[in-house]
Structure formats: structure tokens, C-alpha cells
Amino acid sequence: MSKPLDILKSYWKHESFRPAQEEIIENILQGNDTFALLPTGGGKSICFQIPALLKPGLCLVISPLVALMKDQVENLKSKNIKAIALTGNISFEETNNLLDNCAYGDYKFLYVSPERLQQDWVLERIKNLNINLVAIDEAHCISQWGHDFRPAYLKISSLKEYFTVPFVALTASATTRVQNDICTLLQLTNPKLFKNSFYRENLGYHIIKTEDKLNKLRQIYYKNPEPSIVYVRNRKMCLEFSQTLNDLGFTATYYHGGLSTKEKDKNMNIWLCEQAKIMVATNAFGMGIDKPNVKTVIHLQIPENLESYYQEAGRAGRNGNKAFALLLTPEINPDNFKKYFIDNLPHKDFLTLVYRDLNNHFQIAYGDGFQETFYLNLNQFCIKYNLSVTKTFACLQFLDRQGVITLSNSISNKATLQFLLESREVIRYCSLNPNDAEIINVILRNYTGIFEQVTNINTSLIATKSNTTEEKVIDVLKKLESQEIIELKLQSNDITIIYNEPREDNYTINRIVKHLETQNQIKIEQYESMLHFVTDTTTCKSVLISNYFGEEQKEDCGICSYCNSKSKTEVKSVSDSIINLLKNGAKSSNEIENLLSFTTEEIIFAIQNLLENDSIFLNSNNQYQIK
Template identity: 60%
Template sequence: MDAQQILKKYWNHDSFREPQEAIIQSVLEGKDAFALLPTGGGKSICFQVPAMMNPGICLVISPLIALMKDQVQNLQKRDIKAIALTGGISSDETIDLLDNCQFGNYKFLYLSPERLQSDWVLERIKGLPINLIAIDEAHCVSQWGHDFRPAYLKISKLKEHFPKVPFLALTASATQRVQDDICTQLGLTNPAVFKKSFARENIAYMVFEAEDKLFRIQQILTKNPEPSIIYVRNRKACHDVSAQVTTMGFKSTFYHGGLTQKEKEKNMQSWLMEDVQVMVATNAFGMGIDKPNVRTVIHIQLPENLENYYQEAGRAGRNGVKAFAVLLLAPSDIQTTESQFLSVLPDKIFLKEVYIKLNNYFQIGYGEGINETFSFNLNHFCQRYKFPVLKTFNAMQFLDNQGIISLSKEFSEKITVRFLLESREVIRYISLNPSDEPVVTAILRNYSGVYEIETAINTNLIARKSGTSEENVIEVLKRMHQKEICLLHSQSNDSQLTFNEVREDERTINRIAKFLQQQNEIKTKQFESVIRYVSDKKQCKSRLLLEYFGETDTKDCGICSFCITQKKIEKSPLEIAQNILALLKNSPLSSREIENSLELSTEETIFALQLLLENNKVKINNQNQYISL
């Protein structure tokens, strides 16, 4: 089958997007390639289609576990054999998975770059019939990228083992300096370079100053009742803003890294199926999301960099219809966010302290700890050592990026059970409660030691074995716990933490300290670019974004917050005052109602009302409304 037929058969698309077909052709010709495809450009198709056309297996290197899992699930749904080799998998399981790749006719092997640091994994990969090596999120290979990971530097070693296999580097956001660095660091041979413009002509980039952001959100969502995303910075804000939006009369849900997989799925589906209009989310939401009719993406806090902002804003208007990317800015936001942002960047001293305490927390001795995995609760850890949570999280994320530890961001729930009664009493219980029998029997068959010690139970496994749901398994166990038939403990964990190296305190931190300093400098400069973007009132917002990404041949978009002010015919304060008086003849109104009715800015409204008050043309009643005199 040719590329078009593969696309139709497995993805049910009739045609490729520009420049997918040219990238695929380059790969099929055996050439190295670099592709810069902004959000929604369909990066995965560029390696998935040619991999399906050639015999052998495609090796996909990606730093994002959630994205790997998402892509593997999507391939499996299309009856394409794919495997993900992520960080928390044991050596035995890894050997089994690699055996499957070698002998099971698999087409895709996804792995994190840290996996290449294991010599035996690399040796096994050398023996696979690799037909293409795709490097996703390739900006991570550049020391000038916004998420540099030293483990990515190991990828170039694959060139020695697979000199005739094409390499395809893909990223959604990279400045020119980063693009050049990617090609150098990966050792790409005369790469064909494909760049799609960052211009999204149907997105109106808006920056609005708003003291009352919730009121502005209410205006936006009322005017645009289609699906929307509101991005916030943390989990607490997710819950709070979602509740406030619901109180305003809009159906809303939320999404962040602290939800269970079931909660994520449930909330995601209610938004995708449009049972709710608004998704309030942290940046954990977005990977693999391709909902075409998102009308508005609203940021109510300043993003850390324009790369992330562009990707998140770009989830609007995938169907080509006019959409809005709105950033709401309170007067104090820049100063507050800047001091908050800089105060949570860890320095070498703090990083070393966190690393040592982390090892002490899990009682790991010097020279020990490699490949040990623990359940980890960040808040408990910070409380014990009186560390600031966000700064600690940033330090741990840096250790994760450097491959010192692996921190899975997925929420897990550990359930342990111990039967308190002897077996004949348990049998008597299930004879009296036949609806509970399948669950109890499944536990007894799979966990023989459940009478002697508290035993960790895989509720998903028990649900499958007993032909019921996980919720029902937990309900049965809760009932038995209440009746003192069993002891039930449920412990929630934010994540799992794996130590990838032996503990070497000083040596470990000294080795990576230069990267930390460099990263802090890059992050500071990137945040300064965000400030320039929101503060500049003399240029088109779309042009500012395009120029940041190195596009110089740009023109005003005509639809952003700057461009519409240029088009707007300025009304004189006298004319506005007359319009307000005409409006107030019908009924008393608040300043907000006046602003909305006449589509004025807050400044225009306040100035005109002050004129009218000074000239005794209006007065304010006890409901804070204006009345004409």
C-alpha cells in the first residue's frame, strides 16, 4: 500500500496536511529530516505512516510518558501492534516487552530517552529490525530548549549502530537557535528541513487588562457558548475556578495531574462529548487532545514561556473557524508573577539539600538506591523538611529531566486488605451475601496471604476476574470493613519515584549544576519574553509571537486585541456620555451593565461617568446603579 492508502485504512483521512506528505517521502527515501510542526500539525502521522509502509519496527523516543501511552493506545485501537517502554517497568517486564518486539511482529516501540542509558537495553535494541528512528519533542536535545534533558544527548549514539536508518526529529516549538542545535546534537546527516509557519490566521490573540477576571470570563463564555478551556497554574485553582464558573451558570469540569486515571477519563469525556462547556485545567491537560471546535482558550495567569503559551492557545480553532486565545492580566500580575516565578527557581544549594533529604526520606545509604521505586507524596515530604512545595517540585522536576530520578506524575491509589475472620466465617459471609461472592472469591484465588498480612490488592485485576467494576470491588471491601470481616486501608499517592543512579550526593549535584544555572538563565529570559508580549501595546500580538519563533516576513493579523483597537473608531468622551444618558432613561444600570451594553472599555466608561457625575447629570442609588437626573 502507498502512503495515501495507509492513511485512509488506519486513520480514515483522505488527504495529508501540508507538509506531512513531503516529510513522509523524505523518510521513505532514507534521508534524515527535521520537522517543525506547530500544535495541531499532525507530527505523529509523519513517522507512523512510513513505518507502516516498510518492514520492521519504528523506534519512537519521547520524554512524555502520558503522550507515549496515549499514542500506543491509539495505535492499538487501529489494530497496529505498539509497545511503550516507560520508566516504572521492572527489568523482567522490560525483557519480556523487548522479546515481544523481536518476535511478535510489532510495528512501534516507544521509549523514554533515559532507557537508552541502560547498556543492556541499547544492546537489545541493536538487535531489532529498526526501520525508522523518530525523536519526538526534539527541543529537549538542545541546551537552549525550554525543557533540556541530557539523556537526549545519548540518542546520537544510535547513529553509530543504525547508520542507514533515517532519523526524524520533530518538535512543535523551537526558536532558530534551538532548531540548529537539534540537528547538530542528534548528528543528523544533511537533514531535509520542514517548517510550517507558526501563523494561525483564525486565532485572535487577545490580551485584556481585567481587575475582575471572573466577570471577564463570564462575558467571554456568554458571548462564545462553544467548548472552552481555561488554563490555571495549580490544582487548587482548577477546583476553585471550575466551581466559580459553575456558579455563574456554565457547565464546567476540571483536569490536573492529581486526579485518578478514572477521574481524568470521566472529566475528559464529559468535555469532549460537550456535556460541559468549560474545561478548567493545568498544563497537564492537552497532550493528544484534538477537539476541533474549541472556541476559546483563556489563560487567567501568566504562562512561564511563550512556547507553552503558543501550544496551549493553539488548542483553539483546529477546525479553521475563528477562535480566541485570551490572556487576562490584572494590574499587579506582572510584578507578582515575576517575583513568584524567580523565587521558585532552585539554585545548586537548594537542589543538593532536596536530593540529600530525598535519599534520607527513603533511608537510602551512600552508594545505594539504584532502580529502587517508592510511592511518593510531595506534600508529606515538604512538610517533614519544611521545604516550599513549588520550589521543591521544580528541583525534583530538574532531577527527573537530568535522569537522576524518574517521577511519574500519575496519581495512584494503593489499597491493602487483610481478612480478620478465619476462612469458614468468610465463606459463611459470602453465602449470606451472594452478590459479593465473585469479588471475595477473586481476591482469595489471587492473594493467598490475605489472611496473614495486609496485602496490596490490584482492584482493576479483581474487577476483571469477577466480571464487575473497580467501584463495585471497593464498595464490597468497604462493606466488609464496616462489618469487621476485613481490614481495609486506602492510601493515595501523588506519584511513584524511582532512583536511576546510586546515591553520590556531592558528585551527582556537581555534575548537573552547570545545567541548572543555564536552565535558570533560559527560564528567566523566556519569562521576560512573556512580559514583553503582554506589555507591548504598539504591535500586533500575532506578529509578536511569530517574531519570537524567528518568522520575520509577517503582517498584522487584523483580529488580535492590538489590531481591533486600531480599527476601532475613537468616540469622544462627550459622545459616550450622551449615549450613557440615553441608556439610563430606560432604567438604572451599574457601570458594568453600561460597559457591556455600549461595548465600551472600562476606562472609557469610568471617564464618561465621572464627567456626568461632576456635571450633575447622573447620581448613584443605594444599589450602586447610575440614575439619570
């Protein structure tokens, strides 16, 4: 029988496990429920993937993020490990086929969202599969005190009725309160907690006060030209800062949730290969990213909570070399910042308004909409209904987490067209333009009546059936439009929405609003903790983070902004004492040490600084003297 290390070497090409991985795997293989709290970069997925490969049957993985599921499935497939993800945009028929594959196709991993498990027919199918392990990723989502609470996670514990297999809960960041919630709400049986320290001895957290962030970025990158991530708040800033950094002579690319898969992959590879050293990104960037030599992670705005900040900052210095997490901010008034944050939280009336406008925008009648898919351009929607983009997106995210809708950020193209020429003229065009012919023929075969009336077309479907890219389809359509062969209306959308339940207006809102009020209060508390981290000038930043997550760290890290300022203050104090002493006459180093109550190291360091700054000099008698 293979051993865990054999599997690691064979599939992942690593020679040894990271801290706690092997112990977690052994605990699972012994049939025990397990809780793995491994900070960012700790390699959580291997902890359930290896035991699942060592046991007959299929591992059920519950994950809240479509992008994360797709990423892990693709990684497994690249290792010739059979895996499937049931994402929200898969039809009933395709879902049935995929579950058949799980039953009869020797698959090892089935990824599902917690909302999928609430569909009775899906659960019935899964109950009949040979499940060998249940892995709950992003397990903090089960706790209302977590930073991404999803009520659907509360139903996961019901799986205990059907599967007598080990359950493993995994998360990168959870406070003590959230840890307790995870174990209780998942009904883990005598779980063993495996927890790596939140302390990163090579990572210095720095709060940098500046009114000119761009100039500060320039200074940082002249000093540290190694690979970097810059986190910004929105998509517009991604593009703007990326372009500006390139104009300044640096190499930068960008990444956000609205990019197409092709653009994401292209920009990601440019950064991974270091054709561009700087990745400017929203918080959509980071899942599955393990680039060891990232030197700096820079935040240009204050994140909403320490959980997110810790995960994003933790993408620096994974190779063990000294690295920096830098948060650039102007001088702030905590009360004003908190008020701004609270004003942007959605409340019941605004949520009701957004839900109503969304239904009207899609022309969904009361009681309709169930399992229908719609495409939305968020900015145009907010302009049409005079809504705040930030608050509206927060409402859509909340509706997603409550299971009312499934929300995904991806570029899609909604197109309507009608042919203006007769069919024989179109056929003649195809004979003269063979490169365009296949796309045109696919359109003609799939959309009847397209010569008589304006017709909605699916550019993605056309691309698939003509064995080309969606970009090529759109190029051909624009070419046909320019030659007045078709009348075309093309709209780009950045959000896909699937309705998980029919439109019910007040019933829907009243059912979920209690969670909104609780969520808002928790978000305010988390933001206060984040503000305290930023504004505190009396405590080591690494200590503040460890304490927040319930871990006692007594010693200062020595490399954060607080420790650096403290060190400078201490050096200045020693230097001032030496200067005052030398005002009474020249002294040797032994005399200085005997007359002052500082350590030898502190005195030597201060003397070196004074010499470098030309404040003192060494005279012919080997004594230090003021210039």
C-alpha cells in the same frame, strides 16, 4: 506498492494531507534525515507513522512523555497497527518479553524514552531489531535552550553508529537557536527543514486586564458559548473553577495529572461530546487532543514561556474559524512578577534538601533504591518536611529530566490491612456476601500472615486478579472496615517515583547541579520574553510570537488585542476629525471626504459609528449634522 495517500485514507480516513506532511513523508521515504517543525495541530505523528508503515521493519520512536507514548500507542492499536511502549514502570521480565514481541511479532512501532536507551541491555536488544526509521519526538528537549531540556537526549546521536536509516526530528515549537541545536546535537546528515508558519490568521491573541477573572469568564462565555479550554496553574484551581462555572449555569469539567486514567477518560469524553462545553485544566491537558471547534483557550495565569503558551493557545480554532486565545491578568509590575518567578525556582541547596528528604521519607539507605518504585502524596510530603509544594515539584521534575528518577503523575492507593476475625468467620462472611467473595479470596491467596500482622497490599493488583476495578476493591475494603472485619489504613498518592540509580546524595547532586543553574538562567530569559509579550502595547501579538520563533511577519494580524485597540484609536481619530469639521456646519459625505485626509472606507466606517452612537444625524438636505 501502497502510496502515502492510500495509507492515510485507509488508516486515518482523511482524504488529503495537511500542509508539509506529504513532502516530509516523501523526503523520509527517499532515505533522508528530516527536521519537521510543525506548530501545534500540524499532525507531526503522521509524518513518521506513514513512511514506517510503507517500509518493512520497525520504527523506533523516542519520546520523553509516558502519557504521550501511551496515547499514540493506543491510537495506533485502535487502527489495528501493532505498537509497543517501554515505559518506566515495566519490569525487567516484561520488558524482555515486549522486545521479543518486537523481534518476532510483526510490530511496526516501538516507543521508548531517551532514558531507556541509556540502559545497556535495552540498547543491545534494540540494536538487533530490524529498525526502518528513528523518530525523535519533542526534539527541542535536546537543546539546553529549549523549554524542556533533558540531558538523556544528548545520547541519541550514538544511534547513528548502529542504524543506517533515516532519522526524523519533530517538534511543535523551537526558536532559531534551538533549531540549530537539534540538527547539530542529533548529528542529522544534511537534514531538510520543513517548517510551517507560526502565524495563525484565524487566531486572535488577547491580553485582557482584569481584577475579576470570574466575572470576565462569565462575560466571555455569554458571548462565545462554544467549546473552550481554561488553563489554570494547579489541581485545586481545576476543581474550584469547574464547580464555580457549573454553579453559574455553564457546563464544565476538569482535567489534571493527578486524576486516575478512568477519571481522565470520563472527563475528556464529557468535553469531547460537549456534555460539558468548558474544560478547566492544568498543562497536563492537551497531548493528542484535536477538537477542531474550540472557540476560546483562556489562561488565568501567565505561562512560564512562550513555547508552552503558543502550543496551548494553538488548540483553539483548528477548524479554521475565527477563534481567540485570551490571557486574563491584573495590571502587573513586570519587576514584581519576575521576582516572584525567580523566588520559586529551585536552587542547589533546596534541591539537595528535597533529595535528602525524599530518600529519608522512603527509608532508602545509601547505595540502595535502584529500580525500586515508590508512591508519594506530594502535599503530605511537603507538610511533613515543611517544603514549598511548587518548588518541591519543580525539583522532582528536574530530577526526572536528569534521569535520576522517573516521575509520573497518577493516583494510586497505598493500603495496609489485617483481618480481625478468625479465618472461618471470614469464610462464613464470604458465603453470605458472594459479591465481595472474589476480592476477599484474592487477598487471602496472595497475602500470607494477613491474620497475624498488618500487611501492605496492592489494590491495583487485587483488582486485576479479581477481574474488577480498583474502585470496587476499595469499596469492599471500606465495607469490611465498617463492619470491624479488618483494620484498614488507606492512603491516596498522586505521584509514582521510580529510582533509576542508587541513592548517592552529594555525588548525585554535584553531578547534575550545573544543569540546574543553566536551566534556571534560561527559564528566567524565557519568562522575560513571556512578560514582554504580555506587557508590550506597541506591537501586534501575532507578530511578537512569530518574531520570537525567528519568523519574519511584517503585517499586523488585525484581530489581536493590540490590533483591536489600534483600530479603535484610529476610528476615534477619524470620528473626532469629522465632529470638528461639522462644528462649522453641516456637510455631505463627499464634502467630508474632500476636506479630510482619510480613506473613503475609514470615513464611512466612522460616520456609521457616529450615527449609531447618536452623535450626528442626516438632515433633509442629505448632509451630516451634529445633534
